[in-house]
Amino acid sequence: MKKNIIYFILVFLCPVILTLAWWGLFSSPSLDIREEGKVRYVYLDSRGPYAKLQEKRNEVLYELKKQGILPGASITLLMTDPRTTEPDNLLARTGYIIDKETNLSPPLKYAELDPRKVLVATIKAHPLFAYGKAYGAILAYCQKNGFKLQLPTVEMYNKSILSVEMPFPIGKEEITS
Secondary structure, three states: OHHHHHHHHHHHHHHHHHHHHHOOOOOOOEEEEEEEOOEEEEEEEEEOOHHHHHHHHHHHHHHHHHOOOOOOOEEEEEOOOOOOOOHHHOEEEEEEEOOOOOOOOOOOEEEEEOOEEEEEEEEEOOHHHHHHHHHHHHHHHHHHHOOOOOOOEEEEEEOOEEEEEEEOOOOOOOOOO
16 A cells, blocks of 8 residues: 555656646746836737637737738736626737837737836746736735736736736835835
8 A cells, every 4th residue: 555655656746746846836926116118019809708818819820920920929918807897898908019110900900018117927837827826926915015906917928937017006105025
C-alpha cells in the first residue's frame, strides 16, 4: 500500500504540480502605478459573456490576416463590470495592437488610447490563472485604498505576460500597496 502511494506521488502528482507551476499557478502579480503612452489598436465590439471574447478576437485575427496586417499583442477593453452587470449585457472591445501607419478596412475598427495614469497588475502565467490573479490584486488594492474599480480596464496579453491596466482615480494620492 505504501509503495503504491509513493508511485502515485512520483508518477502522477509530481508531474501535475510541476505543470501547474510552469503554467503560473504559484505566480503572483506585480502592481505598479505608471504613466502609459498612446496605443493604437484594431478591434471589434463585443456584447455578452466575457468568456466568449476569444471568439471575437479570433474574428479580428482572421480579418487582419485577410488584409495582410501583422498584429501585435492582444488587447481587450472591458467596459462593464461582470460583478454588477448581467452576462448578456457585458460590453468590451477586443483585438490587437497595430502600427500607427496601418490602414484598415471594415469590418475592423481602430482606436487609440491616449496617454494615461494607470494601476497595472502584471503576471506571467497561463490565461487560466493570470486573469483572476491580476484582477484579484487590483481589487484588493482598490479595497485597501478606499476606491472602486475604474473602467474601462485594459488587458494586454503578449508572450505569456498579462498586463491589466485600470485608470488611476483622479484626485487620489498614489498609495503604495
